[in-house]
Amino acid sequence: MKTKSDKILLAHGGGGQLSDELIRHHIVPRFKNDALSELADSAKLKLSSESVCFTTDSYVVKPLFFNGGDIGKLSVCGTINDLAVAGSKPVALALGLIIEEGFEFELLDTILTSISKAARENKVAIVTGDIKTVEAGAADKIFINTAGIGERISGVDLGFEKIAVGDKIIINGTIGDHGMTIISQREGIKFQSKLKSDCAGVGGLSYQLLTKTKDVKFMRDPTRGGLAATLNEISRGSGLSIEIRQADIPINPTVQTAADMLGFDVLNIANEGKFVAVVSPESADKCLNICRGHQLGKKASIIGEVVERSDIPAVEIETLIGGKRIVQMPYGRELPRIC
Amino acid sequence: MLERIYKAQSLMNAAYETLERQINIMEVCGTHTVSIFRNGIRSTLPKGIKLLSGPGCPVCVTDQGYIDTVLTLAERDDCLIATYGDMIRVPGNMGSLETKQSSDNVTVVLSSEDALQLAKDNPDKTIVFVAVGFETTSPATAVAVKEAATEGIDNFCILSGHKLVVPAMRALLSGKNDKIDAFLCPGHVSVIIGFGAFSEIVEGFGRPCVVAGFEPLQIIEGLGEICRQLAKGVAELKSIYTAVVTEQGNTTAQKIIDECFDVADGYWRGLGKIEKSTLKLKDKYSHFDALKRFNITETPGEEKKGCRCGEVLCGLIEPPQCKLFAESCRPESAIGPCMVSSEGACAAWFKYDREKKQN
Ligand code: SF4
Numbered sequence: 001m002k003t004k005s006d007k008i009l010l011a012h013g014g015g016g017q018l019s020d021e022l023i024r025h026h027i028v029p030r031f032k033n034d035a036l037s038e039l040a041d042s043a044k045l046k047l048s049s050e051s052v053c054f055t056t057d058s059y060v061v062k063p064l065f066f067n068g069g070d071i072g073k074l075s076v077c078g079t080i081n082d083l084a085v086a087g088s089k090p091v092a093l094a095l096g097l098i099i100e101e102g103f104e105f106e107l108l109d110t111i112l113t114s115i116s117k118a119a120r121e122n123k124v125a126i127v128t129g130d131i132k133t134v135e136a137g138a139a140d141k142i143f144i145n146t147a148g149i150g151e152r153i154s155g156v157d158l159g160f161e162k163i164a165v166g167d168k169i170i171i172n173g174t175i176g177d178h179g180m181t182i183i184s185q186r187e188g189i190k191f192q193s194k195l196k197s198d199c200a201g202v203g204g205l206s207y208q209l210l211t212k213t214k215d216v217k218f219m220r221d222p223t224r225g226g227l228a229a230t231l232n233e234i235s236r237g238s239g240l241s242i243e244i245r246q247a248d249i250p251i252n253p254t255v256q257t258a259a260d261m262l263g264f265d266v267l268n269i270a271n272e273g274k275f276v277a278v279v280s281p282e283s284a285d286k287c288l289n290i291c292r293g294h295q296l297g298k299k300a301s302i303i304g305e306v307v308e309r310s311d312i313p314a315v316e317i318e319t320l321i322g323g324k325r326i327v328q329m330p331y332g333r334e335l336p337r338i339c
Numbered sequence: 340m341l342e343r344i345y346k347a348q349s350l351m352n353a354a355y356e357t358l359e360r361q362i363n364i365m366e367v368c369g370t371h372t373v374s375i376f377r378n379g380i381r382s383t384l385p386k387g388i389k390l391l392s393g394p395g396c397p398v399c400v401t402d403q404g405y406i407d408t409v410l411t412l413a414e415r416d417d418c419l420i421a422t423y424g425d426m427i428r429v430p431g432n433m434g435s436l437e438t439k440q441s442s443d444n445v446t447v448v449l450s451s452e453d454a455l456q457l458a459k460d461n462p463d464k465t466i467v468f469v470a471v472g473f474e475t476t477s478p479a480t481a482v483a484v485k486e487a488a489t490e491g492i493d494n495f496c497i498l499s500g501h502k503l504v505v506p507a508m509r510a511l512l513s514g515k516n517d518k519i520d521a522f523l524c525p526g527h528v529s530v531i532i533g534f535g536a537f538s539e540i541v542e543g544f545g546r547p548c549v550v551a552g553f554e555p556l557q558i559i560e561g562l563g564e565i566c567r568q569l570a571k572g573v574a575e576l577k578s579i580y581t582a583v584v585t586e587q588g589n590t591t592a593q594k595i596i597d598e599c600f601d602v603a604d605g606y607w608r609g610l611g612k613i614e615k616s617t618l619k620l621k622d623k624y625s626h627f628d629a630l631k632r633f634n635i636t637e638t639p640g641e642e643k644k645g646c647r648c649g650e651v652l653c654g655l656i657e658p659p660q661c662k663l664f665a666e667s668c669r670p671e672s673a674i675g676p677c678m679v680s681s682e683g684a685c686a687a688w689f690k691y692d693r694e695k696k697q698n
Binding site for chain 2: 188
């Protein structure tokens with residue numbers, strides 16, 4: 001018996017014929033690779049490095065589709081970036097889908113295509129996966145989990161303990177684009193079409209940076225909590241203070257306008273295609289040039305440096321008018337203000 | 340830009356030298372407060388120039404009694420509370436709206452128009468719009484009420500917490516805090532009321548009033564202008580936000596406010612009852628007045644124990660002088676509204692200028 005449906009049914013996750021069809025017709029053809037095609041219980045991988053990085057992240061973004069990406073692309077890039085900033089070369093991902101009953105196949109296909117495109121562009125394979133369906137109301141349309149493995153780049157060992165006074169802080173481009181795109185779309189702000197998420201996998205660029213120079217000490221992707229959170233983590237982790245200059249932080253003017261309108265601080269807004277790199281002062285210019293020579297680093301900038309801590313480790317910013325203030329660890333979610 | 344900053348700074352220096360005492364300038368509006376902190380303006384000010392944050396954050400000045408009324412209404416199954424995001428974390432005697440949000444009785448909206456739409460979409464519920472804010476938001480509330488009346492949207496009503504800026508300044512000078520030497524007046528409220536509205540303060544109390552926008556340079560130049568006047572011993576009304584603020588303001592918006600609202604005495608946090616300082620719906624719109632619909636009498640609420648928001652709002656103390664600041668009162672566990680609202684003085688201090696205390 002063959003059931004045709006344009007919507008996901010509970011049975012699609014039931015392990016029977018419908019599941020099989022879903023996997024063979026919608027999943028496998030999109031992610032063609034040897035490990036996956038076997039459809040075994042686990043994927044067998046051959047790695048060229050003895051040491052690996054391993055990570056996982058779950059994606060529950062709303063809206064599912066936004067300017068510059070969708071939940072599929074995000075779930076690939078996000079995990080790739082976590083592997084990349086840990087000093088590894090991402091190679092394989094596992095993909096877990098939790099789908100709400102009634103979710104349209106058409107949307108699922110769009111998301112799967114986007115996942116496969118992002119994986120291909122970033123040279124990682126989707127080697128294993130799992131699909132579960134849940135009753136209507138038990139999930140919000142679709143949740144995605146990806147886990148990833150990256151081969152550690154030989155000779156690279158990043159860590160807070162490497163960070164020293166005088167080190168420079170580099171960011172590979174404008175901040176706040178992803179978060180402001182999502183928020184504006186959610187809030188229905190008029191100029192939302194002018195905002196675009198920076199969602200991208202930075203594995204290629206970080207690989208160049210880590211293999212062509214020797215002096216990258218630490219990297220992290222400023223996702224939730226934005227640049228402010230990442231810099232505070234670096235400051236706390238290293239026990240040193242950080243000083244940044246507002247004038248040197250690249251911000252897309254529309255992002256700034258949207259943030260001002262809603263009363264947000266762009267420093268706290270999420271990014272999905274950015275990394276912060278802490279590098280030795282001697283190699284800073286070289287690192288900057290490598291970034292600027294790459295598609296995802298054209299607007300890279302040295303935004304500040306690591307300094308001696310005064311009392312406790314803190315992040316301070318010199319504002320455009322020459323004033324100074326603390327940059328705090330953001331807390332909870334930000335709320336749009338009244339007027 | 341630097342040259343203009345230097346010029347303003349030298350005006351400030353000159354004023355301090357002439358007066359030979361600390362100069363207290365109040366920024367009335369919460370948006371100014373945030374911009375001042377976010378841009379680190381305090382750290383650039385010459386010695387002797389002190390900025391006081393004023394009663395211009397709508398969430399902060401909203402009386403506790405009002406908050407408790409909203410929370411009571413949120414308990415009712417037949418009501419849906421539509422509120423600006425800022426309000427939902429303000430703690431009352433029965434939790435906050437955020438804790439009630441899960442019960443689906445509370446929805447965050449960006450405008451009164453959205454609240455009205457909610458009423459159209461939920462005909463079986465009464466939508467109570469938490470109408471707070473100064474003259475910047477009251478015209479929009481008025482438009483929504485008028486629209487509800489014309490279209491006969493009966494399940495819409497508002498709980499008016501709208502306030503007027505100038506009466507609060509008057510109240511401060513006539514009692515709570517006469518140490519204020521001058522006011523930096525809010526740009527966006529002035530767009531509506533016109534900078535002429537502050538003449539009462541300039542003429543009646545001899546305090547300079549300078550309207551400035553929210554860009555850091557505007558603020559610094561505004562402070563410079565205030566100091567120029569103080570050094571000369573004059574009090575003038577001036578707007579340096581000339582691009583958008585006129586003397587008369589937006590008369591259309593003023594007319595809409597007048598059509599819908601009567602000016603009434605009302606309660607403010609910290610400032611108590613102020614004469615002719617709040618907006619109440621006119622009788623012909625009483626159908627849309629949540630107070631009348633649910634038969635509620637307004638009573639002033641009690642501030643949370645230990646919270647000194649009232650004094651903060653009057654510029655009498657700085658947030659770190661409150662014992663709870665950064666101890667039990669933090670943004671994620673705020674005790675008073677000044678820590679909740681993104682425009683509140685306590686939140687701004689906590690976020691941008693907290694003494695380097697360990698978290
Ligand atoms: S720090 Fe908290 S408790 Fe103290 S005045 Fe501010 S809001 Fe109130």
